[in-house]
Amino acid sequence: xxxxxxxxxxxxxxxxxxxxxxxxxxxxxxxxxxxxxxxxxxxxxxxxxxxxxxxxxxxxxxxxxxxxxxxxxxxxxxxxxxxxxxxxxxxxxxxxxxxxxxxxxxxxxxxxxxxxxxxxxxxxxxxxxxxxxxxxxxxxxxxxxxxxxxxxxxxxxxxxxxxxxxxxxxxxxxxxxxxxxxxxxxxxxxxxxxxxxxxxxxxxxxxxxxxxxxxxxxxxxxxxxxxxxxxxxxxxxxxxx
Amino acid sequence: xxxxxxxxxxxxxxxxxxxxxxxxxxxxxxxxxxxxxxxxxxxxxxxxxxxxxxxxxxxxxxxxxxxxxxxxxxxxxxxxxxxxxxxxxxxxxxxxxxxxxxxxxxxxxxxxxxxxxxxxx
Numbered sequence: 001x002x003x004x005x006x007x008x009x010x011x012x013x014x015x016x017x018x019x020x021x022x023x024x025x026x027x028x029x030x031x032x033x034x035x036x037x038x039x040x041x042x043x044x045x046x047x048x049x050x051x052x053x054x055x056x057x058x059x060x061x062x063x064x065x066x067x068x069x070x071x072x073x074x075x076x077x078x079x080x081x082x083x084x085x086x087x088x089x090x091x092x093x094x095x096x097x098x099x100x101x102x103x104x105x106x107x108x109x110x111x112x113x114x115x116x117x118x119x120x121x122x123x124x125x126x127x128x129x130x131x132x133x134x135x136x137x138x139x140x141x142x143x144x145x146x147x148x149x150x151x152x153x154x155x156x157x158x159x160x161x162x163x164x165x166x167x168x169x170x171x172x173x174x175x176x177x178x179x180x181x182x183x184x185x186x187x188x189x190x191x192x193x194x195x196x197x198x199x200x201x202x203x204x205x206x207x208x209x210x211x212x213x214x215x216x217x218x219x220x221x222x223x224x225x226x227x228x229x230x231x232x233x234x235x236x237x238x239x240x241x
Numbered sequence: 242x243x244x245x246x247x248x249x250x251x252x253x254x255x256x257x258x259x260x261x262x263x264x265x266x267x268x269x270x271x272x273x274x275x276x277x278x279x280x281x282x283x284x285x286x287x288x289x290x291x292x293x294x295x296x297x298x299x300x301x302x303x304x305x306x307x308x309x310x311x312x313x314x315x316x317x318x319x320x321x322x323x324x325x326x327x328x329x330x331x332x333x334x335x336x337x338x339x340x341x342x343x344x345x346x347x348x349x350x351x352x353x354x355x356x357x358x359x360x361x362x
Contacts (some may be wrong), residue, residue, distance in 0.1 A: 019314075027310045046309040050316035057320055064321050071314035077304070078311045080254035082275035083261070086282035087301035093287070099356060106352030114344025121339045127332030135336045139344050142315065143273040161322045164315055165337045170345070171309070177342070178349060188353040196344035200316075203308035213305065219348070221276045228271030 013062060019070025026052040039207075044172045046200060082199065085217035088206070092214040095187065103191055107219065110195040111226040114139040119239050134158040136240065138166050140227035141198040141220055148228060152235050163198065170197020171204035186211040194219025250300030257281040257297075 012018060029052060030045030037043045057067055068075075089096070096103070118135040127135070134154030137145040142163045149159030174193040183189055186209060193201040194216035202220050206213030234240050261278030264270070270277065282297060289295060319326070326333055 023310070023313050023317075027307075027313055030309075044309075046312050046316060049310070049313045050319065053313060053317045054320045054323075057317070064318060067317065068314060071317070074311055075314045078315075079258045079275040079278070080251060081304050081308055081311055082273075083254045083257045083278040083282050084297070084301035084304050086257075086279045086286060087298050088305070089279075090283055090286040093283075099352075102352045102355035102359065105355055106348040106350075109351040110344045110348030113347035114340045117343040118336050118340030122332045122336035125332040125335050127329055127336065131329055131332060131336075135340070138337070139340065141273060141276065144271070147271070158322070158325070160315075161319055161326070162333070162337060164312070164319065165333075166341050167312065168316065169338055169341050174345060177345065181346070181349070183349050183353055185353060185356065188349050188356065191352055192345050192349040195348045196341050199308070200312050203312060206305050206308060217279070221272075221279055224276050225272050 013060060014066070016070035018062070019067040020073055021070075022053055022056055022067070023049070023071045023074050026050075026056070041172045041176055044168075044204060046203065047168050047172055050168065078199075085202065085214075085221070088210050088214035089217055092211060095211075096215070096218060099187055103187075103218070103222075106188075106191060107195055107222050107226055110192065111139065111223050111230060114196060115227065115230065115234060116239060119234075129153075130155050130158065133240065135162055136234065137227055137231055138162040139196055139198065139223060141224045142167075144224045144228055148231050152231055152240055164200065167197050167200025170201030174201055174204065175208060187215045190215030190217075191219040194221075195223045198223065246296040246299040247303065250296035250298070253285075253295075253297040254278075254282070254300060257285070 026049040027045055030048030033043040033048055034045050057064065115136050118138060119132055122132045122135045133152050134149050136152055136154065137148035137159055140148065140163070142160050145159040145163040146156040149156045170193055174197055178189050178192065190205050190212035193205045198220045202213065202216040205216035258275050258278035260281050262274030265272060265274050265277045286295065
């Protein structure tokens with residue numbers, strides 16, 4: 001029998017299970033940090049987990065595609081989990097109906113404000129035209145942002161990255177910023193987080209309470225639709241013309 | 242009582258998503274399949290008469306607290322764009338943070354303001 005530690009290490013690095021284990025470990029670390037710090041924004045589990053995973057891939061020189069081979073199992077559950085957001089929403093349905101008009105008005109305001117601010121700020125600060133056009137749909141959930149980037153002349157992969165960054169900012173800063181501004185109504189907190197920071201923000205909102213999570217899921221779903229309808233219209237204006 | 246509500250619930254969620262994908266693709270709607278699937282499940286839950294929690298509810302209550310985990314692989318995709326994010330860091334960070342802040346505040350103030358006005362009227 002010959003010992004082959006280098007070969008064994010290579011086999012571990014090449015195993016699809018590594019991507020899955022790394023993802024789970026990084027998330028557990030994020031949860032532990034979040035608990036220890038009493039839910040500090042910088043210890044938001046998804047943020048910690050992404051930073052740890054990215055650092056590990058760079059350190060071990062593992063290509064993203066190899067990592068994804070194993071981590072895909074986790075990503076695959078994202079679809080059914082999005083469907084599951086119907087459950088908290090169903091429990092809040094009477095309160096949603098009662099607030100329908102204020103919610104719709106806030107949706108249109110937030111959706112248009114986010115898209116135009118993204119375009120204008122990026123352009124003024126010297127971002128490339130590709131970046132500007134990829135920035136426009138980023139408040140929408142990632143698959144919508146990818147599809148819309150193409151129709152307004154952006155880069156789909158870049159739009160996905162910007163959408164994810166937006167979601168992480170929302171998960172990290174959303175609850176504290178709203179508290180700072182004395183927004184205490186759970187319906188408003190959830191809905192604003194969902195409209196501005198889609199699924200990743202919603203994941204954080206669910207930690208606050210079932211009501212905040214339900215309204216956030218609603219905001220995410222409605223803004224996916226609104227951004228998809230509004231962006232082709234914005235493309236007709238001088239903003240993206 | 243069903244002894245495998247989790248597995249059956251997962252099946253219900255998958256089926257709703259697939260029906261959602263089917264509807265979206267057939268009609269050419271601009272929303273993702275899972276969002277349409279969410280609407281499908283909402284309709285199913287609203288049509289339900291039973292008092293017992295459905296299998297979909299059992300799974301949702303276990304899955305949703307860990308929704309952040311499910312975004313980690315996609316978020317790690319950032320690793321492919323580190324150089325690009327570094328070279329235009331200012332417009333990227335300002336665009337992302339600025340647009341997010343304005344979107345959040347616009348929604349909170351309009352929805353919150355209208356809700357308060359409705360209560361006073």
